Amino acid sequence: MSPEQENILEAHGVTKQFGGLTAVNDVSFAIPQGSIVSLIGPNGAGKTTFFNILTGLYKPTLGRVAFSGKNITAGRPDKIMALGVARTFQNIRLFGTMTAIENVMVGQHARMKAGLFGSIFRPPWVRGEEQRVRAKAAETLEYVGLRSGVHDQLATNLSYGDQRRVEIARALASEPRLLLLDEPTAGMNAQESESLTRFMQKLRDDFGLSILLIEHDMRVVMGVSEHVTVLDHGEKISEGEPQAVRSDPQVVEAYLGKQEAERQRAEQEGAV
Ligand SMILES: Nc1ncnc2c1ncn2[C@@H]1O[C@H](COP(=O)(O)OP(=O)(O)O)[C@@H](O)[C@H]1O
């Protein structure tokens, strides 16, 4: 296998049960290095739960996850982040009492040398590091398109689109190799979604970042993904190239219901 084709992440037989509910059921999944892939499926399909397993927030009931060849199954979230996996959340989670730039500085923590000792006693080298961290955070915010006028505003006072930008900047600040985005375009208008789509491609091209996207907007999914995996009731029901997945009768059924799927099937058969 050539290096380009290696998988940066592999999940094998991942299952997650909450009491009697199987939220993710025996899902195997891979992300080729440097690719943008999507995870789609109706509400409650298990997508966010799967993210939570990949990032160490949940321990899978069964199965294993490897990042860059290392077993990270049920690893601590901070350890997994330090290895190079960063994410954003379906419901934006910024530190509300911090400014935009401070939120991004926190993201860099995984790459900082000053530990607890340094943060309390603040020797000169720590202060130097802090200045570098601030400058780098400003750079990252500019990169994601947040104008410098609002860098020092409280994160929660920013517009929804800008909060998304800050969250992505915070994720990027940990210098990830794999970025997981949980419904990043939710609440965005068509123009903002389009611009985020282009931004994802830029991230991949600029940094060789691999991206896993959970997304409801099919235009975004179709426009940006090299590969799409579909979950329904916790199970993987389809995967492949976006066009093929979109016309898979099982996927149509999961999204539109059985009746509509049958109507479309009949229509297609009629057309042959
Ligand atoms: N912490 C939890 N405790 C119990 N049930 C959960 C928990 N997290 C998710 N679930 C359930 O697991 C299923 C999948 O949820 P989720 O992963 O959020 O789906 P999606 O992101 O695809 O909409 C849902 O039925 C949800 O209620």
Ligand SMILES: [Mg+2]
């Ligand atoms: Mg979700």
